[in-house]
Amino acid sequence: MTTGHLMRFIAAVALATLAGCGNGSKGGAADMATAQNPDLAPAGCVMSPVTPTEILNACTDAQSGEATKDAPYFPSLAPGGTLPALP
Amino acid sequence: MWRSVVATLALMSALLAGGAARAQTCEDDVAIGPNRVYVQAADTQVPILKALGKKLRAQATPTTIIYSPNGSCSNLSYVYSDVFTPNATAGGTFYIPADPAFDPKTSPVPTCQPVAGQQVDLGISIVFPDATNCPMTPVRPAGVAVTQGPVQAFVFAVPGGVGTAMGSTQQTITAEEAYLVMGLGAMSAMVPPWGDPTFIFGRPASKGTQISIGANISVPASKWKLLADTMHQIDQSSAVATAIASHLSDGNAEKTLGILGTEIYDQAANRANLHSLAFRAFQQLKSYWPDSSPNAFDKKNVRDGHYPLWSYVQYVASMGSDGKARKAGAQTIIDMLVGSQVATSPAFEPLDVVINAGLVPACAMKVKRSADGGPQSLVANDQPCGCYFDAKAPMGATSCTACTDNSPCGSGMCRHGYCEAK
Numbered sequence: 001m002t003t004g005h006l007m008r009f010i011a012a013v014a015l016a017t018l019a020g021c022g023n024g025s026k027g028g029a030a031d032m033a034t035a036q037n038p039d040l041a042p043a044g045c046v047m048s049p050v051t052p053t054e055i056l057n058a059c060t061d062a063q064s065g066e067a068t069k070d071a072p073y074f075p076s077l078a079p080g081g082t083l084p085a086l087p
Numbered sequence: 088m089w090r091s092v093v094a095t096l097a098l099m100s101a102l103l104a105g106g107a108a109r110a111q112t113c114e115d116d117v118a119i120g121p122n123r124v125y126v127q128a129a130d131t132q133v134p135i136l137k138a139l140g141k142k143l144r145a146q147a148t149p150t151t152i153i154y155s156p157n158g159s160c161s162n163l164s165y166v167y168s169d170v171f172t173p174n175a176t177a178g179g180t181f182y183i184p185a186d187p188a189f190d191p192k193t194s195p196v197p198t199c200q201p202v203a204g205q206q207v208d209l210g211i212s213i214v215f216p217d218a219t220n221c222p223m224t225p226v227r228p229a230g231v232a233v234t235q236g237p238v239q240a241f242v243f244a245v246p247g248g249v250g251t252a253m254g255s256t257q258q259t260i261t262a263e264e265a266y267l268v269m270g271l272g273a274m275s276a277m278v279p280p281w282g283d284p285t286f287i288f289g290r291p292a293s294k295g296t297q298i299s300i301g302a303n304i305s306v307p308a309s310k311w312k313l314l315a316d317t318m319h320q321i322d323q324s325s326a327v328a329t330a331i332a333s334h335l336s337d338g339n340a341e342k343t344l345g346i347l348g349t350e351i352y353d354q355a356a357n358r359a360n361l362h363s364l365a366f367r368a369f370q371q372l373k374s375y376w377p378d379s380s381p382n383a384f385d386k387k388n389v390r391d392g393h394y395p396l397w398s399y400v401q402y403v404a405s406m407g408s409d410g411k412a413r414k415a416g417a418q419t420i421i422d423m424l425v426g427s428q429v430a431t432s433p434a435f436e437p438l439d440v441v442i443n444a445g446l447v448p449a450c451a452m453k454v455k456r457s458a459d460g461g462p463q464s465l466v467a468n469d470q471p472c473g474c475y476f477d478a479k480a481p482m483g484a485t486s487c488t489a490c491t492d493n494s495p496c497g498s499g500m501c502r503h504g505y506c507e508a509k
Contacts, residue, residue: 044372052462055392055454056371062388063381065259065365065374075278077271078263081369086270086310 113153113199119182120144120151124416125201127165127210129295130156130177131239131324131348132400135444137191139423140183142440143416147432150416153182153199156323159212159295160221166210166403167225171201176322192354208414209421210403213239213295213348214459220298220308228405232412236400236425237446240349240377240389241300242363244331246340249362249382254340255280258381259374261367265304268344272312280341288330288345289313291320296348299398302460303368324351332360349377353384353445353481368395384481386447390473392454392463400424400446426450426472438472438503442479451476474505 045059064070074081113119128136133156140152155173157165165172173180181196183189214220216233227233243265247254257280267276273284281287290297292309301308313319321327327345334343352363362381367374377394379387388394402421404412412418422429423437426448431437441448450472454463474487487505488495496506 049392050465052464053370055463055465056368056395057373058391058393060375060388060391060393062375062379062393065367065376069259069261069367069374071367071372073261075261075264075267075276077267077277081263083263083266083305084271086306087312 111197111199113180113182113201113205115199119153119199120149120185122148122150122416123153123182124150124208124414124420125171125205126152126154126417126420127162127171127207128154128156129159129162129211129213129400130322131213131296131350132211134191134350134354135424135440135446137183137196138444139420139437139440141189141191142431142435142437143420144183144185145187145433149185150419151182152420153180153201155180158291158293159214159216159298160224160293162210162212163216163221163224163227163403166207166231166405167228169206169405171205171207173201174322206405206413208404208417209412212401212403214298214302214398214401216401216403217458220295220302220459221293223293227403230406231403232406234402234404234421234425235449236402236421237441237448238389238397238452239400239446240386240394240397241296242347242349242352242377242396243300243366244328244345244347244352244361244363246331246335246343246360247362248359254335254360254362255343256341257344257364259365259367260344261374262304262369262371265300265366266306269301269304269311269313270306275312281344283339283342284312284314284319286334286339286342286344287313287319288327288343289320290324290327290346291322295398296324296346299459300346300396302458303396305369305460324348328352328357328361332357335360349386350445366394366396384445385477385483386445386451386480389447390451390453390476392465395460395463397447398459399449436503438475439479442476443481448472448476469509470502471507471509472503474507475503478505 046054046057047059049055049058077084111118136152136154143150156177157174179198180201182199184197243260245255245257264278267278268281273282273287289311297308324347327347328351331343331345334340363376365374365376375388375393377389378385389397404417407413419429424441426438438448450468450470455466456463474485477483477485489504490496490501490506493501499506499508
């Protein structure tokens, strides 16, 4: 295996790992598919939160609200979470 | 002879009736007591003032809390100008009676009439006393100090008690939905079922509840699009609860939405007729209630940062030359409510009063923030009380080891009867 092949292999493995993990411990919309099934592990939550966003999304055994309003749900006037300006 | 007796009795009755109609002066040492503390209180803090006030009047050296409920920003102005200012809309000025039968949760609270120019001993705000929250408030005078106290959470509430089949079926509101309903107005928001402003209940812009929630949904309190009348910008929190509950079974429950402090929401009568909504903040993946479940009281999600609709209670007082509140009774109240050691006789634990009121002592918090609606960060308390909070909260329980000294606590410390981490 040449150095070029090795580099391409490492890059491929890295990309595959990233794709498989979504955004892993940082949470993310892709992982929220599991929110529809409470039997699955709470993917998307953060085990050791530090930042403000991680604190909001830390793993917890607390009951959560309506799953239909979990991310990535947004109301029609805030597509993707983009809010209109206040009048 | 008989006629003159009847006339005399009639005259006496008239005089007594006239006396009863006149308000009791607040400076009456006999009925109201000698150690009076005048408090400009955020109205969500009235329940804790009543509970603590009863304890203080029963002390060997009694203190009487005299209060008028008003908005946080208004209270700051009154402290800064040092003129006690009753809120007539809220019923005027109240004092805690000495009657041992007085029930802080159910008994009517007697009123009194303060003298002109009465100084303010203590002001309570439920938001940071800064120019962002209270832009109309003058600059804080040098002799006035602010002490940060326990945490109060806030909720969006709808009709129908938890677990009942009546009222609204709604369970969750997201920050984006709240932004649209409150910031654009219900009719423009396109957030069903909250599309009719007739059924949206908020507060005037000077009220801490609206300021704090507004800071968390990026809609400043002054920009809330509520109907411009006192039935929709409601002066008192208790009246908001009543307004929401009034739509329990009139066919409009689904459209109804209001805001409350948890100290008000957690009262049994309100939890029986209302339920709070889980809230999903900006950048958050799921929604949560202040408590670990809709019917719990543990404030778990407030304490660990999953539920960001909260603010610190702030105690504001003119200070004496010794660096303490000018009125000794005011300093005692501050010390009790922030968790400092205070000798009591008969003995009671002030922390219990705070917890039972639905507030979270700072020592039980795992997160902190430095501005209303600001980012949360982790906090490690020097003298934690999380175990005690878990044990003492209504329906509470703790897995912490009970203790009377440090011996069963390993590397931890025995605090308030439980082994804490340090």
